[in-house]
Amino acid sequence: MADLKENESLVLVIELIQRGSDPVGILEDARSAIELVEDRFEKCEYFIPDLMMASEILKGISEIVRPFLRKADARGKRRKVIIGTVADRKSVV
Amino acid sequence: MGKSPEEFGVEREQRVRDAIALRLPDRVPIVPMFQFFPAFYAGITPYEAMYHYEKAFMAWKKTILDFEPDLYAGPAVFRSGPVLETLDCKQLRWPGHGIDPHHSYQFVEAEYMPAEEYDEFIENPSDWIIRRYMPRIYGALKPFQNLPGILDQFYYYGAPSAGLATMGTPEVQEAFQSLLKAARESFKWVSGLASFVQEMKKLGFSPMFFIATYAPFDLIGDNFRGTRGMMLDMYRRPDKLLAAIEKTTGLTIQMATRRAVAGGIPIIFIPLHKGAEGFMSLDQFETFYWPSLRKLILGICDAGLIPYVYTEGSYTSRLEFLQNVPRGKVMYHFERVDMRRAKEILRDVACITGNVPNSLLISGSPDQVKDYCKKLIDTAGEGGGFVMDAAACIDEAKPENIRAMMDLTREYGIYRR
Numbered sequence: 001m002a003d004l005k006e007n008e009s010l011v012l013v014i015e016l017i018q019r020g021s022d023p024v025g026i027l028e029d030a031r032s033a034i035e036l037v038e039d040r041f042e043k044c045e046y047f048i049p050d051l052m053m054a055s056e057i058l059k060g061i062s063e064i065v066r067p068f069l070r071k072a073d074a075r076g077k078r079r080k081v082i083i084g085t086v087a088d089r090k091s092v093v
Numbered sequence: 094m095g096k097s098p099e100e101f102g103v104e105r106e107q108r109v110r111d112a113i114a115l116r117l118p119d120r121v122p123i124v125p126m127f128q129f130f131p132a133f134y135a136g137i138t139p140y141e142a143m144y145h146y147e148k149a150f151m152a153w154k155k156t157i158l159d160f161e162p163d164l165y166a167g168p169a170v171f172r173s174g175p176v177l178e179t180l181d182c183k184q185l186r187w188p189g190h191g192i193d194p195h196h197s198y199q200f201v202e203a204e205y206m207p208a209e210e211y212d213e214f215i216e217n218p219s220d221w222i223i224r225r226y227m228p229r230i231y232g233a234l235k236p237f238q239n240l241p242g243i244l245d246q247f248y249y250y251g252a253p254s255a256g257l258a259t260m261g262t263p264e265v266q267e268a269f270q271s272l273l274k275a276a277r278e279s280f281k282w283v284s285g286l287a288s289f290v291q292e293m294k295k296l297g298f299s300p301m302f303f304i305a306t307y308a309p310f311d312l313i314g315d316n317f318r319g320t321r322g323m324m325l326d327m328y329r330r331p332d333k334l335l336a337a338i339e340k341t342t343g344l345t346i347q348m349a350t351r352r353a354v355a356g357g358i359p360i361i362f363i364p365l366h367k368g369a370e371g372f373m374s375l376d377q378f379e380t381f382y383w384p385s386l387r388k389l390i391l392g393i394c395d396a397g398l399i400p401y402v403y404t405e406g407s408y409t410s411r412l413e414f415l416q417n418v419p420r421g422k423v424m425y426h427f428e429r430v431d432m433r434r435a436k437e438i439l440r441d442v443a444c445i446t447g448n449v450p451n452s453l454l455i456s457g458s459p460d461q462v463k464d465y466c467k468k469l470i471d472t473a474g475e476g477g478g479f480v481m482d483a484a485a486c487i488d489e490a491k492p493e494n495i496r497a498m499m500d501l502t503r504e505y506g507i508y509r510r
Contacts, residue, residue: 004328006328006329046374047370047371047372047373048324048373049325049327049374049377052321
């Protein structure tokens with residue numbers, strides 16, 4: 001996933017799920033891959049398109065894995081994260 | 094007898110031509126890429142500049158006469174508010190229409206072309222543009238999406254086919270009426286621009302360029318697929334993207350060369366957007382961005398015209414690519430670049446310009462500006478092949494800082510008397 005091979009990553013995840021692998025474990029691995037991607041971005045080996053592709057792959061993996069997650073698997077406190085961009089330059093001072 | 098204004102005008106043009114051709118001019122030319130600065134300088138709002146043409150012309154005339162650049166960008170950069178409004182343009186927000194009257198317009202990027210339409214575009218770009226793209230970017234032309242293809246509309250063995258009737262529906266008629274209204278307004282705007290150019294020519298000042306084109310990657314990326322679409326296309330459908338870029342390359346060359354008039358201004362403006370550092374890797378630049386851009390540059394040179402390649406963002410890592418163009422025929426503008434390195438690599442190839450930070454022109458002091466320009470002349474201007482300009486298009490800036498940039502260049506940038 002960190003090498004940004006979308007099809008291979010998603011096919012692998014489908015195979016793992018079919019074999020009964022732990023969906024939470026898959027998501028943890030995906031998160032580690034994202035950290036690797038971020039690391040490469042900081043080292044200027046990866047650039048914005050790579051971050052974008054990585055997030056697309058993560059989205060794809062999450063969509064495959066989500067139906068197999070049980071409520072009990074949710075760990076830790078659930079927090080709300082809001083992502084946005086500045087709509088009006090004047091309001092940021 | 095002193096020189097006439099027209100004679101000064103010829104001198105100014107020659108100065109810039111010499112710098113581009115890598116001949117030593119009398120001094121470093123100055124061509125600041127003003128955008129909305131003339132409006133602020135002359136005390137009008139960007140809204141007035143876009144909606145009241147006579148005020149726009151007044152602002153540019155005042156700016157040009159007060160600062161005396163060697164060439165000027167001109168009032169066309171303001172665009173016409175009425176034309177955009179008549180077409181109900183979705184791709185821009187401008188003062189009076191989504192932006193307050195005191196700020197310049199903004200480009201609204203979106204995915205106007207879904208990935209599934211690549212083949213349609215490649216097969217027949219004009220058809221895709223008229224029947225898919227225009228309806229999405231111009232609200233007034235939405236009914237064009239109901240038109241069948243051009244051959245289906247017009248022609249079957251000498252007579253217009255039944256498809257012509259689609260142009261007779263009330264909605265399509267209204268769309269054509271809007272187009273006509275916009276065209277009439279545009280004619281008014283362009284006639285005003287032409288008179289302005291004539292007037293300024295008599296006063297000794299010529300425009301930098303009339304014609305602009307796109308890097309082929311940007312034509313698709315800025316206007317059709319958007320940043321996100323384009324970035325993902327490099328991974329998900331590289332062959333399709335390259336095919337579209339190949340098709341677009343011919344179009345961008347035509348854009349540059351078809352409208353060029355014999356004896357007119359030979360400079361063609363090409364702003365570069367998506368190939369900058371951070372927006373793609375060097376490999377992606379080499380695969381997707383540069384080859385088609387190079388073909389465009391060569392196509393423009395072959396037509397006897399001068400590509401003015403206006404890089405934006407950081408370009409130091411890409412300098413070696415830029416070297417591979419005909420000598421003395423190209424001007425490269427830089428925003429953030431190691432100018433010493435740029436000079437090293439491009440000294441015997443192309444003229445370079447830009448780099449004076451806009452932040453300095455906005456909030457620095459005249460002495461700081463002069464200091465920066467002096468160092469720039471020493472590194473980038475050494476031996477010629479350099480034109481003084483800011484790093485990016487100039488909207489806000491303290492007039493005294495612009496004056497400092499102009500004065501320093503005229504006093505310190507002398508090569509020969």
